[in-house]
Amino acid sequence: MKDRERMEDRTRMRLVVVGHGPTAHRLIETLDARGFDGTVTVFGEEPRPAYDRVALTSYLSGKSVEDLTYPAPDGVTLRTGVRVTAIDRVNRAVTTDAGDSEPYDVLVLATGSAPFVPPVPGRDLPGCFVYRTIDDLDAIRDASRDARAGVVIGGGLLGLEAADALRGLGLETHVIEMSGWLMPRQVDEGGGSVLRGHIEGLGLTIHTGAGVRSIEAGPDGRVTSLVKPDGEAIDAQVVVFSAGIRPRDELARACGLEVGERGGIVVDASMRTSDERIYAIGECALAAGMVYGLVGPCNTQAEVAAERILDGPATFTGADMSTKLKLLGVEVAQFGAMSGALDVTYMDPVGGVYKRLFISDDAKTLLGGICVGDAGPYNALRPFVGKPLPGAPSDLLFAGAGKASVDLPDDAQVCSCNNVTKGRICEAIADKGLTDVQGIKDCTRAGTTCGSCVPMLKQILVKSGVDVGKALCEHFAHSRAELFDIVNVRGITTFSQLIAEHGTGRGCDICKPAVASILASLGRGHILDGEQAALQDTNDQFLANIQKNGTYSVVPRIPGGEITPDKLIVIGEVARDFGLYTKITGAQRIDLLGARVEQLPAIWRRLVDAGFESGHAYGKALRTVKSCVGSTWCRYGVQDSVGLAIALELRYRGLRSPHKLKSAVSGCARECAEARSKDFGIIATEQGWNLYVGGNGGFKPRHADLLASDLSTDDLVRTIDRFLMFYIRTADRLQRTAAWLENLDGGLDYLREVIMEDSLGICAELDAQMERHVSTYVDEWRATIEDPDKLRRFVSFVNAPGVPDPSISFETERDQIKPMLIPLEVTRR
Amino acid sequence: MTILDASPALAGHWIPVCPYTDLLPEQGAAVLVDDRQVAVFRTFDGALYALGNLDPFSGAQVMSRGIVGTRNGEPTVASPMHKQVFSLVTGVCADGSGVTVPTYAIRVTDGTVEVSVV
Numbered sequence: 001m002k003d004r005e006r007m008e009d010r011t012r013m014r015l016v017v018v019g020h021g022p023t024a025h026r027l028i029e030t031l032d033a034r035g036f037d038g039t040v041t042v043f044g045e046e047p048r049p050a051y052d053r054v055a056l057t058s059y060l061s062g063k064s065v066e067d068l069t070y071p072a073p074d075g076v077t078l079r080t081g082v083r084v085t086a087i088d089r090v091n092r093a094v095t096t097d098a099g100d101s102e103p104y105d106v107l108v109l110a111t112g113s114a115p116f117v118p119p120v121p122g123r124d125l126p127g128c129f130v131y132r133t134i135d136d137l138d139a140i141r142d143a144s145r146d147a148r149a150g151v152v153i154g155g156g157l158l159g160l161e162a163a164d165a166l167r168g169l170g171l172e173t174h175v176i177e178m179s180g181w182l183m184p185r186q187v188d189e190g191g192g193s194v195l196r197g198h199i200e201g202l203g204l205t206i207h208t209g210a211g212v213r214s215i216e217a218g219p220d221g222r223v224t225s226l227v228k229p230d231g232e233a234i235d236a237q238v239v240v241f242s243a244g245i246r247p248r249d250e251l252a253r254a255c256g257l258e259v260g261e262r263g264g265i266v267v268d269a270s271m272r273t274s275d276e277r278i279y280a281i282g283e284c285a286l287a288a289g290m291v292y293g294l295v296g297p298c299n300t301q302a303e304v305a306a307e308r309i310l311d312g313p314a315t316f317t318g319a320d321m322s323t324k325l326k327l328l329g330v331e332v333a334q335f336g337a338m339s340g341a342l343d344v345t346y347m348d349p350v351g352g353v354y355k356r357l358f359i360s361d362d363a364k365t366l367l368g369g370i371c372v373g374d375a376g377p378y379n380a381l382r383p384f385v386g387k388p389l390p391g392a393p394s395d396l397l398f399a400g401a402g403k404a405s406v407d408l409p410d411d412a413q414v415c416s417c418n419n420v421t422k423g424r425i426c427e428a429i430a431d432k433g434l435t436d437v438q439g440i441k442d443c444t445r446a447g448t449t450c451g452s453c454v455p456m457l458k459q460i461l462v463k464s465g466v467d468v469g470k471a472l473c474e475h476f477a478h479s480r481a482e483l484f485d486i487v488n489v490r491g492i493t494t495f496s497q498l499i500a501e502h503g504t505g506r507g508c509d510i511c512k513p514a515v516a517s518i519l520a521s522l523g524r525g526h527i528l529d530g531e532q533a534a535l536q537d538t539n540d541q542f543l544a545n546i547q548k549n550g551t552y553s554v555v556p557r558i559p560g561g562e563i564t565p566d567k568l569i570v571i572g573e574v575a576r577d578f579g580l581y582t583k584i585t586g587a588q589r590i591d592l593l594g595a596r597v598e599q600l601p602a603i604w605r606r607l608v609d610a611g612f613e614s615g616h617a618y619g620k621a622l623r624t625v626k627s628c629v630g631s632t633w634c635r636y637g638v639q640d641s642v643g644l645a646i647a648l649e650l651r652y653r654g655l656r657s658p659h660k661l662k663s664a665v666s667g668c669a670r671e672c673a674e675a676r677s678k679d680f681g682i683i684a685t686e687q688g689w690n691l692y693v694g695g696n697g698g699f700k701p702r703h704a705d706l707l708a709s710d711l712s713t714d715d716l717v718r719t720i721d722r723f724l725m726f727y728i729r730t731a732d733r734l735q736r737t738a739a740w741l742e743n744l745d746g747g748l749d750y751l752r753e754v755i756m757e758d759s760l761g762i763c764a765e766l767d768a769q770m771e772r773h774v775s776t777y778v779d780e781w782r783a784t785i786e787d788p789d790k791l792r793r794f795v796s797f798v799n800a801p802g803v804p805d806p807s808i809s810f811e812t813e814r815d816q817i818k819p820m821l822i823p824l825e826v827t828r829r
Numbered sequence: 830m831t832i833l834d835a836s837p838a839l840a841g842h843w844i845p846v847c848p849y850t851d852l853l854p855e856q857g858a859a860v861l862v863d864d865r866q867v868a869v870f871r872t873f874d875g876a877l878y879a880l881g882n883l884d885p886f887s888g889a890q891v892m893s894r895g896i897v898g899t900r901n902g903e904p905t906v907a908s909p910m911h912k913q914v915f916s917l918v919t920g921v922c923a924d925g926s927g928v929t930v931p932t933y934a935i936r937v938t939d940g941t942v943e944v945s946v947v
Contacts, residue, residue, distance in 0.1 A: 442924040443925060475899075505898070506855070507898045508896065508899065509898060531854070533856065534897065548887060548889065796859060797859050798859065798869075799860045799861060800861045805859075807866065821889075
């Protein structure tokens with residue numbers, strides 16, 4: 001009480017923070033946001049202000065210190081490169097190695113942790129490093145220049161990060177882990193072995209159950225090898241210790257604050273140490289009996305301390321240690337408990353997937369789970385930890401989000417892009433009387449960014465008692481599949497006829513493109529013919545992809561990714577002459593960006609003259625059929641994957657569908673073309689071709705399912721014809737084949753019956769529809785530049801056809817253009 | 830709204846922009862009025878509307894390239910960038926955010942479309 005009075009006398013509280021890492025940054029940021037009016041002095045021993053340590057490894061792959069550094073807080077005295085050497089609790093001041101002292105009313109210790117370096121002979125040799133700071137990474141990078149190989153000691157989360165970094169620096173990389181498997185804190189033995197398979201597949205060597213006897217130096221005194229207890233020597237010029245962390249509690253110890261038996265400054269639930277004027281937060285604190293090394297809990301501690309400093313009531317009583325991350329390209333997730341009376345396990349060592357759920361002994365309550373290779377169940381199931389199982393365990397392992405979502409608790413996040421919970425969505429449905437997904441989007445922003453949660457939004461609507469029906473939008477009470485049948489059977493050729501006879505109003509941005517796609521799939525003329533032009537999204541309107549500044553990108557078709565030098569030169573010349581930005585796409589083609597609408601016809605005239613045609617990158621249509629180099633060149637190839645890819649791409653080019661279609665052909669089981677991530681993927685066998693369907697990359701990756709094996713080329717093509725046509729006929733608007741297949745009643749078996757055994761008697765019709773598509777295909781761009789009527793729309797301004805849009809401007813980055821955007825002024829009414 | 834008599838009270842200086850027949854039903858077109866970009870739309874019934882061409886959400890001058898339709902009978906355009914729907918009559922965004930694009934007076938005189946941005 002006396003202290004408080006004295007403080008009030010001085011009117012402004014003097015806060016001193018020791019340490020300037022991410023946790024200290026969060027503390028300062030929180031205080032600032034809550035209007036803290038005292039003075040803040042921060043001491044950081046590193047020569048630079050706080051930076052994002054979670055993203056540390058990205059520093060080696062090109063991020064700069066500036067990219068990683070947090071924005072500087074206002075009104076804070078920050079002293080970097082200064083170490084606090086002692087705390088005088090009686091006079092309430094800290095002294096520094098700069099020789100001065102700083103008085104405090106409240107002190108926060110955020111000194112972090114130091115990497116633990118086990119007492120191994122040779123651990124101080126030049127070439128040995130730890131992995132914590134930017135300086136450490138600079139030193140590792142320097143040492144790697146003349147190194148062949150490196151060893152990381154410790155196979156936990158951070159150790160694998162470090163291994164990824166060494167691999168990125170071009171070193172042959174080894175990982176040594178004491179326990180029997182990798183990441184023992186996050187996964188069990190089964191998960192560890194699957195993880196190991198992934199990492200060994202990348203060329204890293206893993207030694208588990210192994211220690212280090214010594215680190216040996218060469219004649220120059222630098223590290224040359226590491227010797228294991230069994231005498232095996234590993235060639236290494238760089239050694240990185242990542243064997244755990246130790247809290248930096250030395251200042252606290254020296255001034256008599258209570259510390260834990262195994263280190264860590266003891267704090268109570270308010271993050272206060274045994275001295276009520278001193279707080280400790282982050283990796284130096286022993287809170288709720290634990291030292292937390294994850295950024296989430298540390299941030300929470302910082303927020304609790306900030307609120308306490310402002311006399312608030314917050315407490316920290318432990319944190320959920322669930323983690324979901326991607327390491328070396330592998331998804332790893334762990335939530336809740338890592339053991340239980342019962343468990344359900346799925347292990348696919350070939351596909352590299354491991355999933356295990358832990359369940360209470362009455363098989364009713366979910367206790368936790370581990371995922372490696374596919375973290376799909378994490379988002380859907382984590383909210384259910386400690387709650388009744390939302391479905392049959394085997395369904396939960398595989399179906400993941402889709403089926404479990406309806407019974408999600410209110411605090412479960414449905415839209416992760418915009419951080420919208422199920423509770424918020426249900427509230428909006430009830431309060432605003434929403435009846436459709438569009439309404440949810442408008443009110444909550446859920447589903448407006450990547451759209452992958454839209455099926456979940458629909459299910460939530462149904463569960464809320466809303467009769468969603470199958471209506472496409474307010475203008476049609478029909479589903480897309482029903483509209484397809486209506487257009488097909490009744491021979492409808494225009495949107496106006498369809499909406500007059502089967503809908504209401506004048507359509508919208510949902511039904512117009514959907515109907516345009518149906519008309520195009522059924523071969524009802526060029527997509528810009530007459531009224532059809534008004535149905536198209538801007539991409540289809542201009543046969544190009546709109547970019548953020550209103551310019552468009554141009555993607556010529558390069559079937560199978562095969563291209564002659566002459567054609568490559570044409571693309572280069574066109575890009576140069578029109579000042580376009582060029583980039584190789586993920587689909588083995590070349591994207592030319594930055595074209596204004598009035599430039600598109602001239603660009604395409606050049607491309608068409610050189611033999612190029614539309615790549616349909618702008619359309620809900622076949623994009624590419626990617627291929628590996630195949631048996632023609634590759635010593636492993638068993639079939640001509642390039643030849644097949646080109647044939648398939650030419651067959652299905654221009655085919656309009658409910659969503660984009662991607663494909664790939666691999667010439668052998670090594671699968672270099674990544675065919676199993678495609679809508680239809682083909683992998684060569686000694687006997688013929690295996691056909692996989694329903695794969696997806698993107699936000700919700702899905703491996704394609706094997707539909708048929710060892711097909712001849714003719715059988716393969718016929719099966720793909722029918723698969724595509726059946727999908728086009730029955731899928732919902734914007735439903736990729738992956739979601740379509742998952743929602744298809746009867747699944748893969750039913751699909752086989754329909755398209756391979758003709759159980760519905762529609763195969764002849766599907767074949768005929770595809771034949772019509774193939775025989776009537778024309779290049780959309782050629783047809784456009786040959787038609788003055790269609791060209792009329794390619795102007796920036798109808799009253800000034802020669803004038804380019806003055807709002808479009810570019811700056812230069814890495815010798816190419818990049819859009820310059822004008823700051824926004826938004827009017828609200 | 831009739832196309833021949835568009836709120837003359839608001840109108841100051843009429844600027845001819847293009848022949849009425851240059852505008853296609855249910856499509857927009859951008860016009861440059863001094864240094865201001867205006868998106869003009871011809872709806873199915875032949876009516877004309879004019880909005881600012883700037884999409885307030887993306888900052889790009891693209892409103893004229895959106896899909897024209899109706900929402901509960903009111904004519905609308907959806908931004909081609911991120912699909913927010915705006916009333917062609919009031920310029921108000923249907924997402925409830927209150928974001929509004931400017932509307933301008935537009936009319937046809939002797940077959941020529943005229944816009945007033947005053």
